[in-house]
Amino acid sequence: MLQIRELSKTYGGKFGVLPVLADVSLSLARGELCALTGASGSGKTTLMNLIGLLDQPDHGEIQLDGTSTTGLGEEELAHLRNRMIGFIFQSFHLLPRLTALDNVALPLLYRGVPAARRRIMAARALHRVSLGDRMNHRPDQLSGGQRQRVAVARALIGEPALLLADEPTGNLDSQSSDEIMGLFLELNQVLGVTILIVTHDPTIAARCPRRIVMRDGRVQDDNRGELRAVGVVPGATRRPALC
Amino acid sequence: MLAREIVVDAAGNLQALKGRTLLAIVGIAIGTAAVIAMLHIGSNARSEALRQFEALGTDRVNIMPAADGSKVTIIPSEMARGLPDQNIGIGEVAPFIQNGTTLRAGRSAIPASLVAAADGLYELAQARIAFGRRTSDLDGNSAFAVLGADIARDIAGALGRPLAVGDQIIAENHAAMIVGVLDSQPSNPILGVDLNRTVVVPLGSARRFISDPQVTNIAARLSAGADDRATAAAVRSYFESRLRGASVQVQTARQLIDGVDQQMRVYGLLLLAIGAVSLVVGGVGVMNVMLMSVMERRQEIGLRRAIGARRRDVRAMFLIEAVILSGIGSFAGVVLGTVAGWAFAHASGWAFEAAPGALPLAFGMTLVVGLFFGSYPAARAARLDPIAALRSQ
Numbered sequence: 001m002l003q004i005r006e007l008s009k010t011y012g013g014k015f016g017v018l019p020v021l022a023d024v025s026l027s028l029a030r031g032e033l034c035a036l037t038g039a040s041g042s043g044k045t046t047l048m049n050l051i052g053l054l055d056q057p058d059h060g061e062i063q064l065d066g067t068s069t070t071g072l073g074e075e076e077l078a079h080l081r082n083r084m085i086g087f088i089f090q091s092f093h094l095l096p097r098l099t100a101l102d103n104v105a106l107p108l109l110y111r112g113v114p115a116a117r118r119r120i121m122a123a124r125a126l127h128r129v130s131l132g133d134r135m136n137h138r139p140d141q142l143s144g145g146q147r148q149r150v151a152v153a154r155a156l157i158g159e160p161a162l163l164l165a166d167e168p169t170g171n172l173d174s175q176s177s178d179e180i181m182g183l184f185l186e187l188n189q190v191l192g193v194t195i196l197i198v199t200h201d202p203t204i205a206a207r208c209p210r211r212i213v214m215r216d217g218r219v220q221d222d223n224r225g226e227l228r229a230v231g232v233v234p235g236a237t238r239r240p241a242l243c
Numbered sequence: 244m245l246a247r248e249i250v251v252d253a254a255g256n257l258q259a260l261k262g263r264t265l266l267a268i269v270g271i272a273i274g275t276a277a278v279i280a281m282l283h284i285g286s287n288a289r290s291e292a293l294r295q296f297e298a299l300g301t302d303r304v305n306i307m308p309a310a311d312g313s314k315v316t317i318i319p320s321e322m323a324r325g326l327p328d329q330n331i332g333i334g335e336v337a338p339f340i341q342n343g344t345t346l347r348a349g350r351s352a353i354p355a356s357l358v359a360a361a362d363g364l365y366e367l368a369q370a371r372i373a374f375g376r377r378t379s380d381l382d383g384n385s386a387f388a389v390l391g392a393d394i395a396r397d398i399a400g401a402l403g404r405p406l407a408v409g410d411q412i413i414a415e416n417h418a419a420m421i422v423g424v425l426d427s428q429p430s431n432p433i434l435g436v437d438l439n440r441t442v443v444v445p446l447g448s449a450r451r452f453i454s455d456p457q458v459t460n461i462a463a464r465l466s467a468g469a470d471d472r473a474t475a476a477a478v479r480s481y482f483e484s485r486l487r488g489a490s491v492q493v494q495t496a497r498q499l500i501d502g503v504d505q506q507m508r509v510y511g512l513l514l515l516a517i518g519a520v521s522l523v524v525g526g527v528g529v530m531n532v533m534l535m536s537v538m539e540r541r542q543e544i545g546l547r548r549a550i551g552a553r554r555r556d557v558r559a560m561f562l563i564e565a566v567i568l569s570g571i572g573s574f575a576g577v578v579l580g581t582v583a584g585w586a587f588a589h590a591s592g593w594a595f596e597a598a599p600g601a602l603p604l605a606f607g608m609t610l611v612v613g614l615f616f617g618s619y620p621a622a623r624a625a626r627l628d629p630i631a632a633l634r635s636q
Contacts, residue, residue, distance in 0.1 A: 054549060054629050075553045082551020093546040093633065097256070109252060110551040154550070 001194055002028035002051065002162060007060035008217075009046055020046045021057070022217045028162070028196060033188040035205035036198045038214030045166065047214065048198050052085055052164050053077045065161050082110050086155030090167035092147045094139040094154075100126060101135040104153045111158065125153040129183060145176030152183060156193070163187075163195040169204055181207055249556060253563040267532045268572040270525030275576025275608060276583060278518030279601050283584025285511040286598035291591075292503045295429065301496040303367060303433040304333070304471070306461040306478060309490040315457075316489040318482065320361070320446065323461045331477035332469030337363030338458045340449050341436060346394065347413040351401035355394050356441045357414060359449035359456065367462040368431055370438050375408045375423025382445040388412060388419040392427035393439040414442060417451045433496050434462050471495040522608060525572060526616035533565050533620035537627075544624055545632030558625035565617020566610065573609035577602070 009021040021043045028034055038044045049055040051062060053069060062069045064084050069077070086107075094103045105122035113121070126135055129149040139147055148168060155163050165184070169177035181204055187193045197208060205211050213221040257264075306323075308316035323338040339360035346353045358364070362380050373395075378387050390398065390406070399406045410421045419442075430437035449456035465474055475493035482491045537544070544557055552560075581597065588595040 049630050052549065054633075075555075078548070078551055078553040078556075081549060087546075087549045089546075089633065091542075093542060093549075095543055095546070106547075107550040109249070110547075110553075110556060115251070158551075 001030040001032075001065060002196075003061075003063040004047075004051070005061045005063075007047070007050060007057045007062065009043075009050065009055070009057050020217050021050070024060070024217070024219055026212060026219055026222065028194060030161075030194055031188070031192045032210055033184065033195045033208050034197070034210040034212060035208035036196060036212045036214065037200065037202075037205045038220070042214040043217040044198050044214045048164060048166055048196075051162075051196065052087060053081050078110070082107060082158060084161045086158060086160040086163045088148070088151050088155050088163065088165040088168045090170040092139070092144075092151045092171070094147055094150055096139050099136045099138055100131060100142065100150045100153075103139070103150055104157055107154060107158045121157055122153070125157040126150070128156065128187075129153045143176070144172050145179055148172060148176070148180050149183065152180070152187075156187070161194060163193055165195065165197045165199075167199055168197060169199065169201060177201070177204065249559055250563050253560045254567055256560070257564055257567055263535070264532050264568065267525065267528035268568060268575065270528040271522065271569050271572025271612065272525075272575040272579060274518055274520075274522030274525045275573045275605055276579035277521050277576075278515060278608070279577050279580025279598075279605055280583035280587070281511065281514035281518060281580075282598040282601045282604065283581060283595070284587050285507050285514065287584065287588045287593050287596060289503065289507045290596060291593045292507075293500060296433070296496050296500055299369065299429070299431050299433060299496075300367075300464070301500075302465040303431070303496055304463040304465060304474070304478075305434050305494040306463060307435075307459065307492045307494070308457075309492045316482075316486065316491060318458045318461070318486070318489075318491070320458050322482070322485060323458055324361070326461070326463065326478065326481065327466075329477070329481055331481065332466050332471075332474030333463050333478065334466035334469075335363055335367065335464040337361045337367050337462045339364055339436075339446065339460055339462065340453060340456050341459045342453050344414050344442070344452065346398065346442065348398040349401045349403075351397070353394065353397045353401065354440075355391075355414075356437065357444065357452055358436060358438075358441050359444050359446050359453065361446045364443070364462055367464055368428075368434055368436060368438055370428060371426040373424045373426045375421070377423055378443055378445045380445065380447070382447065384447040384451065385445065386417060386419040386448055386451055387422045387445060388414070389423040389425060389443040390421060391425050391437075391439040391441040391443075394442060395424040412442070415452045419444060419448075419452075432499055433494065435460065435494075465495075471497050522612055526569070526612045529565055529568050529572075529612065530616040530620060532568065533561060533617055534623065536564070537561065537620050537624040540624075541627060541632040541635040544627050545629045545635070548627075548629035549633065554625040557627075558621040561621035561624045562614060562617045565621065566613030569613035569616070570609045573605050573612075577605045580605075 004024060004026050007021055007024040010017045010019045024047060036044050036047065050057050064080065069080065101119060101122050104125050105118040108118040108121060123135060126132055129152050131146060131149050131153065134142060134146060142150065169180055172180060184195055184197065185207065188195055197204065199205055210224045212219055308318050320338045323336055326333045326336045337360060339358050342357045344355055344357040346355050365377050373392065378389050395406050398412065406421060406424060408422055411418050412421060425438055427439055430439070444452060465471060475495060478493050479491055482489050547557060585595045
């Protein structure tokens with residue numbers, strides 16, 4: 001489903017180059033729910049932007065559903081983003097002047113889906129995230145958890161191959177976080193959606209069947225089984241949250 | 244398909260109009276209103292002038308001896324009367340002598356123009372008698388006078404009673420008897436006489452009132468189907484071949500109309516330039532609003548890119564918004580300008596008639612202003628890096 005080979009990325013600045021990713025290789029199978037964690041500066045956000053085709057690597061290759069994304073032009077990348085990837089952001093990024101329904105329908109605009117059909121599909125997506133009764137509310141009339149669910153519906157509407165969630169619970173209280181995480185698990189188990197969640201939150205990571213830990217631009221740990229205490233500098237206090 | 248959807252989407256984005264958006268719209272509206280009002284006024288002034296000429300007769304010709312400083316051309320009136328027989332396109336002539344004078348009636352002195360004219364002038368100038376009769380060539384050198392409407396009113400005012408046929412006036416120390424009064428009529432720019440302020444006397448009596456009576460004008464009419472330019476040339480050569488060193492000036496309605504046209508064109512260009520300047524100012528306002536909008540909506544731009552908008556979709560969205568902005572302004576401007584043009588026409592007593600070019604011009608200007616001033620902000624929006632845009636505050 002997602003295959004990453006020897007990805008590296010450096011950011012050049014006035015004072016020299018800063019390597020952010022070095023030879024990252026990993027793959028994600030269809031239907032996986034995976035957390036991507038790591039300290040700030042570990043390169044996880046950069047990796048996320050690369051997978052989301054918002055940025056391009058210096059070396060290496062990303063394959064989505066067997067399609068190589070190397071050397072694609074801006075329009076083809078936009079097309080792939082529209083078809084293959086659903087984004088969920090920490091700060092929701094809903095358009096304040098649009099209703100929940102119109103926010104959800106937005107990605108279909110760039111697919112050329114007619115307005116009536118867009119609304120039907122958006123309503124269906126909102127029902128799927130249990131917001132069928134909030135369709136005509138604007139974002140400022142919704143709670144944080146509800147907003148994020150609208151954003152999830154927007155990410156889902158195009159039936160993408162991969163959901164990319166960037167700190168999806170970073171702006172939410174613990175109860176809403178829990179609900180959103182529950183929604184991800186449900187979507188993953190019921191619909192079989194492949195989900196990659198970038199998170200700082202160990203409790204979120206702990207609920208994912210697979211966890212990838214990044215450090216200094218490399219994959220430090222890739223763990224499908226029991227939770228392991230990783231990403232903790234030896235000698236530092238073991239965090240109970242990781243159990 | 245997609246294009247239409249993006250237009251609808253962009254139009255929705257403008258629903259939340261802010262104060263500065265309104266100001267930009269006002270700028271465009273004023274610019275458009277200026278251009279449209281000027282077009283209407285120019286076009287109406289022109290058609291009004293043409294209508295006036297038409298009412299006065301576009302076949303009228305005025306022939307004047309040209310004074311070139313040292314030499315004065317003297318046209319014998321008999322030679323002028325011979326014009327229709329030449330078959331050069333002149334159908335009717337009425338030589339006349341025009342001179343400024345002061346009339347005395349009772350104790351008042353009234354400035355007037357004295358015209359000693361052959362009979363044909365009344366027809367050629369479309370003068371109608373209010374009461375009494377016209378002067379006639381058959382009056383010979385009798386001191387009979389016909390008064391223009393304004394002069395008659397002034398004299399009646401000076402005498403303190405209504406004028407009657409048989410009353411006397413004194414012009415240049417000679418008494419004349421009033422035999423008739425003319426109806427009020429518009430002045431005739433071709434013949435160059437304002438009959439309302441004129442005393443008409445028979446051509447034969449000119450010597451009584453004017454010390455050296457020489458024909459100053461020959462009013463004439465083109466015969467049906469005559470080409471005015473060819474006729475003017477023939478008239479010039481008719482006099483120049485008969486009078487040594489003479490030169491005459493032939494003025495036709497077409498020349499005057501051309502003159503009016505030229506004047507209107509210059510006037511119109513000037514006004515158009517003013518309108519264009521205000522449009523540019525309005526356009527800069529639109530550009531400013533759009534640049535602010537791009538800055539404020541960076542996150543939205545980032546999001547749209549993330550969910551599949553191409554750079555050109557983003558560019559199109561902002562361009563369309565700019566065009567819609569300038570379109571709203573233009574529409575308001577067209578309404579405003581048309582109302583202003585109508586009000587001006589109404590105040591001037593003209594019939595209002597929309598200028599034919601106004602609507603397409605306004606439409607074209609909308610597109611040009613919107614696209615021109617929207618393209619830079621739209622290009623900025625399209626160039627934004629989606630990652631940076633999503634992270635911006």
